[in-house]
Amino acid sequence: MSANLAAVLYLVSGVLFIQALRGLASPESARRGNLYGMAGMAIAILTTLFAIRLDFMTLVLVLGGLTIGGTVGAVIARRIAMTAMPQLVAAFHSLVGMAAVFVAAAALYAPEAFGINNPDGSLHLQSLIELSLGVFIGAVTFSGSVIAFAKLNGNMSGKPILLPLRHIINLGLLGVAIVLVFMLGGTHGTGQEAQSLFWILTLVALVFGVLLIIPIGGADMPVVVSMLNSYSGWAAAALGFTLENTALLITGALVGSSGAILSYIMCKGMNRSFLSVIMGGFGETAAAAEDDGVERNVKRGAAEDAAFIMKNAGKVIIVPGYGMAVAQAQHALKEMANLLKEEGVEVKYAIHPVAGRMPGHMNVLLAEADVPYDDVFELEDINTEFGTADVAFVIGANDVTNPAAEDDPTSPIYGMPVLNVWNAGTVMFIKRSLGAGYAGIENPLFFRDNTMMLLMDAKKMVEEINKAL
Amino acid sequence: MLAIASDLAVDPFVFRLAIFTLACFVGYFVVWSVTPALHTPLMAVTNAISSVIIVGALIAASAHAFMGSDESVKAAFGMTRAFGFIAITLASVNIFGGFLVTQRMLAMYKKKG
Numbered sequence: 001m002s003a004n005l006a007a008v009l010y011l012v013s014g015v016l017f018i019q020a021l022r023g024l025a026s027p028e029s030a031r032r033g034n035l036y037g038m039a040g041m042a043i044a045i046l047t048t049l050f051a052i053r054l055d056f057m058t059l060v061l062v063l064g065g066l067t068i069g070g071t072v073g074a075v076i077a078r079r080i081a082m083t084a085m086p087q088l089v090a091a092f093h094s095l096v097g098m099a100a101v102f103v104a105a106a107a108l109y110a111p112e113a114f115g116i117n118n119p120d121g122s123l124h125l126q127s128l129i130e131l132s133l134g135v136f137i138g139a140v141t142f143s144g145s146v147i148a149f150a151k152l153n154g155n156m157s158g159k160p161i162l163l164p165l166r167h168i169i170n171l172g173l174l175g176v177a178i179v180l181v182f183m184l185g186g187t188h189g190t191g192q193e194a195q196s197l198f199w200i201l202t203l204v205a206l207v208f209g210v211l212l213i214i215p216i217g218g219a220d221m222p223v224v225v226s227m228l229n230s231y232s233g234w235a236a237a238a239l240g241f242t243l244e245n246t247a248l249l250i251t252g253a254l255v256g257s258s259g260a261i262l263s264y265i266m267c268k269g270m271n272r273s274f275l276s277v278i279m280g281g282f283g284e285t286a287a288a289a290e291d292d293g294v295e296r297n298v299k300r301g302a303a304e305d306a307a308f309i310m311k312n313a314g315k316v317i318i319v320p321g322y323g324m325a326v327a328q329a330q331h332a333l334k335e336m337a338n339l340l341k342e343e344g345v346e347v348k349y350a351i352h353p354v355a356g357r358m359p360g361h362m363n364v365l366l367a368e369a370d371v372p373y374d375d376v377f378e379l380e381d382i383n384t385e386f387g388t389a390d391v392a393f394v395i396g397a398n399d400v401t402n403p404a405a406e407d408d409p410t411s412p413i414y415g416m417p418v419l420n421v422w423n424a425g426t427v428m429f430i431k432r433s434l435g436a437g438y439a440g441i442e443n444p445l446f447f448r449d450n451t452m453m454l455l456m457d458a459k460k461m462v463e464e465i466n467k468a469l
Numbered sequence: 470m471l472a473i474a475s476d477l478a479v480d481p482f483v484f485r486l487a488i489f490t491l492a493c494f495v496g497y498f499v500v501w502s503v504t505p506a507l508h509t510p511l512m513a514v515t516n517a518i519s520s521v522i523i524v525g526a527l528i529a530a531s532a533h534a535f536m537g538s539d540e541s542v543k544a545a546f547g548m549t550r551a552f553g554f555i556a557i558t559l560a561s562v563n564i565f566g567g568f569l570v571t572q573r574m575l576a577m578y579k580k581k582g
Contacts, residue, residue: 010524017518018495024503024511027578034575037518038568048524052531061530061554069561076562077569085509085574092516092567095559099522102556106529110549113532114525126482229512236519241485243525249485253492255515258500262508353505360508364574367506372581378505 001050007246009047014250016040021254027373044247082368083325086357087152089225094145096232100138100239101202104131107242108189108198114243123189127242132181134238135198136205141231143209148224151213152357158218166215167279173208177201216277218357219399222266223277225358230259262359269353269379271405271416298434301452303464306428309452311469313390315346317382319419320362321355323396323431327458330369333395336462337371339469348385349376350419352400383420392421395430396458402443413441427451430458510574517567523560529553 016036023033052058080088108131111117116127150156163169180201187194216224237252267274310316318337324330337347349371355362366376377385386392394401397419404411405418421427422445433455434446445451454461503511530553534546 013521014492017521018499020514020518021496021499021503021511024507024514026504027507027575027580030507030510030575030578031572034514034568034571037514037571041518041521041564041568044521044524045527048527052528053533054531055533057550058531061550062527062557065526065530065554065557066561069558069563070565073562073564073566074569077566077573080570082574082577085513085570088566088570089509089512089516092513092563095563096516096519096522099520099526099556099559099563102552102559103522103525103529106525106532106549106552106556109545109552110529110532110534112535113528113546113549225512229515232519233515236522237489239522239525240489241482243528244481244485245524246485246488247521248524249489250492250495251518251521253489254496254499255519257493257496258511258515261497261500262512265505265508351505358509358512360506360511363506364509364577367574367577367579370577370579373506373578374581376506 001047003051006047006051009043010245010247011250013040013044013047013247016043017247017251017254021258040247082364083328084153085364086221086225086361087149089358090145090149090152090228093225093228093232094142094149097138097141097143097145097235100232100235101135101142103239104135104138104242105198107131107239108194111189116242116244118188121190125185125188128185128189129181130238130242132184132201134235134242135202136177136181137231137235137238139202139205140209140212141228141235143206144213144224144231145209145228147210147213148221148228151218152221152225158221160217161214163211163215166211170208170211173204173211177204177208180204212278215279219354220270220272220277221357222354222359222361223263223270223272223274226259226262226266227278228259230256230263233257233259266354266359269417271413298446298453299449299451301428301454303454303461304468306452306454307465307468309426309428310340310345310391310393310465311343313340313345313425315348315389316340316391316393317386317389317421317424318347318349319392319394319397319401319421320349320351320366321395321397321400322357322361323398323458325356325361325365325396327396329395329459329462330365330371332459332462332466334366334369334371336466336469337375339466343469347375348382350379350382350386351376352379352397352417352419355397355400379417379419386420386423389423390425392419392424392427393430394421394428395462398429398431398443399441401427401445402441404441404444411441421445422448422450425450428454430454430456430461432457506578507575510571513567513571513574517564517571520560520563520567523557523564526553526556526560530557
């Protein structure tokens with residue numbers, strides 16, 4: 001295959017990837033978009049296989065890798081629970097990062113295979129810088145995603161871990177990395193020394209990735225997951241420059257900007273600057289200030305009361321949060337909505353942008369429970385409707401309904417857009433306890449007269465309401 | 470001679486930079502038009518497509534030392550093929566896992582009625 005034909009085919013696969021993302025503008029076109037994505041990947045792989053020298057050993061390595069990896073991936077995709085999607089995405093990010101590290105290593109060990117060497121076997125300085133960037137971002141993506149996975153999967157506490165002098169340590173590591181890239185440039189990429197420097201750089205990046213994610217608390221996970229998504233894209237793009245491959249360049253740019261935009265949307269959903277999220281430690285200081293010792297009245301309710309009120313309501317808006325995901329309550333919730341609809345009640349769902357542990361987390365869970373997507377609304381589309389609702393049914397959410405964000409300038413979440421559930425006739429909270437939210441902030445709504453607290457596991461409570469209906 | 474040639478011709482790097490820059494803008498507009506309800510499938514599918522890095526892994530797995538290369542070069546090429554194999558395996562998990570899990574998620578989004 002001629003180099004020009006290959007380059008055109010890589011361009012085609014890049015365009016198909018753009019189509020794959022373009023499809024996600026609506027659920028109908030998304031399924032077709034996904035097929036475009038698969039076609040783009042197939043074209044990229046086949047083009048490469050035609051361009052390289054395929055001897056027996058290579059064929060074994062290629063088919064072996066594809067079979068092993070493909071089987072593992074397919075099995076995971078089939079078995080994974082929808083509630084575990086944030087962990088899965090974090091795990092996938094780590095694999096992209098790791099793959100980037102190994103591809104960069106390959107380019108350094110055998111530049112001739114990639115056609116990036118000078119006639120004397122040394123590497124272009126430019127290629128060395130590109131692959132250093134690729135390996136650095138790749139390794140940061142890998143170790144950062146491993147930590148994010150451990151936090152999301154519960155292998156590690158979601159609490160921020162704050163090392164003393166962490167900002168100085170991080171800056172120091174960055175400085176060391178830059179010096180290492182300079183030294184690597186000095187070796188022209190040849191010999192044992194270049195290889196050692198490469199792996200030291202990888203190690204520094206791995207440590208940096210860990211230190212970057214450990215100070216970030218559980219509530220900021222949607223930003224972390226989006227950010228790592230972005231990094232995995234930039235790593236791919238950097239290697240796209242090294243390998244002079246258009247498909248990789250386009251994809252890297254797409255994924256990089258996609259993650260960056262998602263991070264921006266998540267930060268805006270929390271009224272936090274990206275920098276303050278990266279600096280970490282949110283939720284630590286606020287948690288210490290809770291419990292002012294004042295005893296306040298809380299109106300508790302039973303499942304029967306909740307069922308009675310909702311049955312006689314005209315309109316119920318359901319506000320799901322991470323607690324719904326933890327309790328796996330989405331199916332019971334959908335059943336409740338069906339029972340209410342049979343009684344003639346209008347039921348809608350309101351989703352806050354940062355509900356759950358990753359962007360769009362709640363929408364996927366509701367879709368899994370067969371909730372039609374035209375019943376599900378984003379914050380800005382439904383926020384004014386709470387005034388006309390008889391019941392706001394908050395299940396496993398807390399901070400995203402906290403009125404302190406609007407009227408208490410001293411609150412850490414002041415200025416964050418929140419769902420105005422308090423405008424509804426009655427607010428029902430399903431929670432396991434009266435504890436503060438992930439941000440460590442008490443919700444004054446719990447103590448209002450028109451609030452009914454339903455303190456129980458979300459799934460059990462909804463099931464009991466269903467029985468009473 | 471070389472110096473003159475390099476003054477007249479544009480470094481191919483600049484063309485790649487142009488593609489990359491324009492692709493960033495394409496990404497910006499395309500991703501803003503993604504409905505928030507599909508942000509999770511968006512992350513899953515970007516995961517899958519960023520594994521196109523497998524093209525680098527495939528080249529690595531096929532690396533051949535020239536005949537008569539010395540031992541250290543041969544060893545480096547052996548390592549390269551191993552790196553290629555590992556990277557193919559990792560990227561394949563993502564490609565198959567990413568596209569299939571996206572497909573599974575998208576199949577769940579239904580309209581009323």
